[in-house]
Amino acid sequence: MKTITDFQHKKILVLGLAKSGVSAALLLHKLGAFVTVNDQKPLDENPQAQHLLEQGIKVICGSHPIELLEEGFEMIVKNPGIPYSNPLVSGAIAKGISVLTEVELAYLISEAPLIGITGTNGKTTTTTLIYKMFEADRKKAIIAGNIGEVASQVVQQATKEDHVVIELSSFQLMGVDQFRPHISIITNIYDAHLDYHGTKEEYVKAKLNITKNQTEDDFFIVNADQEELFQFAKQSKAVIVPFSTKKTVANGAYVENGEIYFRGEKIIKLQEIALPGAHNLENILCAISAVKLARVSNEAIREVLSTFSGVRHRTQFVRELNGRKFYNDSKATNTLATKSALAAFSEPTVLLAGGLDRGNDFDDLIPYLNNVKALVTFGQTAHKLAETARKAGIFEVVKVETMAQAVTQAYQLSESGDTILLSPACASWDQYKTFEQRGDIFIEAVHTLN
Structure with a gap:
């Protein structure tokens, strides 16, 4: 990592753990800052805060006291999940105090070039593809951000020979100042997180922060569709x-006559790609663009795309x-994601869907239900999804209580040649702690069938 003095002897508040x-607090402490950590969880229930206290870092737990703004902090590094409406954050901005996120620290100390990936959908798949392509070409790469380890932690071990591949949310990108990836990507942008950003314009502005400090020596990969x-x-x-x-783009990646090209060079035939779905084709084009700019071989690209499912x-x-x-798309926590999943399959499909009721209906799914022969519903939205199915002319609808029941019913409703797809169109929190837990239970239930 670079040795920098930017934070030496500065009073910095780390807001939220x-x-x-934790990574930001330890790094700033190492760089010579006077660090105070403030977290809402009480100290006796907060092992992370206890660990920082043992390292000699000042810790204040249990609430976010507004009085902290009177302690002369020169900077706040906040957890991305803490909204800007938080009184400490809005108060700091009113006082002219910089409010950053830890990815800014990662950039400032990184010796390795950064590849930053953001967008509404496809970030994780694109990030993973890029990492695997570097790996297949025996080039050093580290995956970080929303997947992998915390960026400000992994860059401490990264060298100039590495590539750090970072998945970035709009929440993180709102809190950057000098952050500058050598290669940046926006996969796509749709309406999302408007409860946090307020308007789509503010959401787009946050996403575009990924390129705001780039120069003519850098690259910005963007969706021309x-x-x-x-x-x-x-x-x-x-x-x-x-x-x-949809079209030929001379300076980038595109599809023509059933093959993917990058700047006129043939890369791979579509029929050789293992990853299903039109939405994943966007992610593949992003990944190819990034790694070709970093001089990854076509052989390595083809090796990954022909095996990664x-x-x-x-x-x-x-x-x-x-x-x-059987396909697990538990990450589909909204109708937009479920639309993409449904569009990926042309076979007769049994759909498993349902979850937390956020007050919306599901009628925007109707044009995407043409191949759905049966629906298995669960959770708070089961009745709403059943009504949508009836509107779409699907009359095989079964409501169940558990994921194991859903898998059994879906199998019974299916026949050879069918796709059985878990794509809930809802968050998981009515029944499960996370979408990962929901998906893991689905996978386990699928493997018990015989």
């Missing part, structure tokens, strides 16, 4: 590298049994 807060986003991207000083599933819980192939193929 979790993994990123989203015209509004592509026009915004032209504000960047970086070299624009477009990708498109998906990230866990994201249209993940689980098993084939008696001609039925």
